[in-house]
Amino acid sequence: MAKALEQELMQYIHQLDEAEKKSILQMLKTFVKGRGEKADRVSIEEYNQELKEAEAEYERGEYTTHEEFVKQIEKSRERIRGSLDEAVTEANETGI
Numbered sequence: 001m002a003k004a005l006e007q008e009l010m011q012y013i014h015q016l017d018e019a020e021k022k023s024i025l026q027m028l029k030t031f032v033k034g035r036g037e038k039a040d041r042v043s044i045e046e047y048n049q050e051l052k053e054a055e056a057e058y059e060r061g062e063y064t065t066h067e068e069f070v071k072q073i074e075k076s077r078e079r080i081r082g083s084l085d086e087a088v089t090e091a092n093e094t095g096i
Contacts, residue, residue, distance in 0.1 A: 013021065042050070057063065064072070090096075 013024070016024065
């Protein structure tokens, strides 16, 4: 059975161009890599507990709205821009 499946796969692979083969190879690597990550999965009980905890946080008001999150991002961008401006100015002054 496995031999027939492998033969059928190879028939299709031979019909692909180089870019398609690279794409399929990447997909296969992702499948195989994903097997090792299954150990990180949580049980249904753990998952349900996490949901309960998240719901309780929400009910206590422990969340960030989209608007608040956007404001936080803008503050971070401003801080980064300021740091970059300072670094460029310092580099220009020192001749770096």
